[in-house]
Amino acid sequence: MKFKLIEKKPEAKGTKSFFWEPDKRFEFLPGQYLYYTLPKLEFPDARGATRHFTISASPTETPPYRLTTRIREESGFKRSLDALRIGSVLETEGPDGTFILDAGDKGPHIFIAGGIGITPFRSMIKFVLDKNLGYPMHLIYSNSHPEEIAFREEFDHYADLIPNFKLTSTVSKKDESKTPWVGLIGRIDANLIQKVASGYENPTFWVCGPPPMVDAMEKALGDLKIPGNRVRTEKFTGY
Incomplete structure (x- = not known):
């Protein structure tokens, strides 16, 4: 498929x-991803011109299709993506991926996100809300600094207005930021997960983020004796 870039939008710092x-519509499930191939690398990247990214939009809001990512100086691909002009066209393949929320997954759902690992959960949460499915959902979302919290206003809005959606946000490096923060400080750990989970009966735990974060969450869930069939994970490697 061919995709034409129609808008860029800052979501948070970086x-x-x-x-x-x-060029044609297609169906996908919340949490799936696409492969994107840039027409040209404006900045060199040894890994080439193709990467895969989660569709951060819900199936209920497409088209247009949304790719959300952190732009890092060390990634020639990311810098080349960011340099694309509105109207640029690239090739895509997919959708693909098994880290998906189906309409039959009634929950409760506890989503545990580290950094840009929020993208599949943004798709899943919006899908449940737009479909009025009413499934209980609790998002635990960790970032290093407050200014790096993607979709912050959107999730705060949901938490204020929607009874079946709860939000727990935490930052691990508040002292390094000038942005005000009155929420939790520190990384997600077994104690925090247990506190959140105590409000739900047999929830499914979803974990997405950098590999070290996902590994730590798997250990924490194991320490809490959560059965493996109630844990779903996805690792976002460096791009």
């Missing part, structure tokens, strides 16, 4: 969303 108009 994070942007890219909105694409497809």
